[in-house]
Amino acid sequence: MNKAHPSFYLISNAVDGNAGAIEKLLEFYEPYISKCCLRPFYDEYGNVCIVVDMELKGRIREALLKMICEFEIDEPNK
Incomplete structure (x- = not known):
């Protein structure tokens, strides 16, 4: 099942x-993070292919983890 959020x-x-x-x-x-990290890669013959930049992906995952740790959920007023 694919959820929107x-x-x-x-x-x-x-x-x-x-x-x-x-x-x-x-x-x-x-999937979203991987798509955001797509970059062109050129081989020694000048051919291009699209690959996932794993360094960038790691940085984004790290930033997401940091945001999760710092996130605060407000409780509704009673």
Whole structure:
């Protein structure tokens, strides 16, 4: 099943530090991150192919992890 966004429950658990939820959140965004990291690569013959820049992908995953750790969920007024 392809969802448009991660559930509140998943985000809440990830923010609370649940390692499984954090991994599921990273898996959710994996295709988007990979697509953002596509770069042209030229071989020694001048041929071009599109590859995933793994260094950039690692930096984006690191930034996402940092955002998850710093994210705060506001509780509604009672």
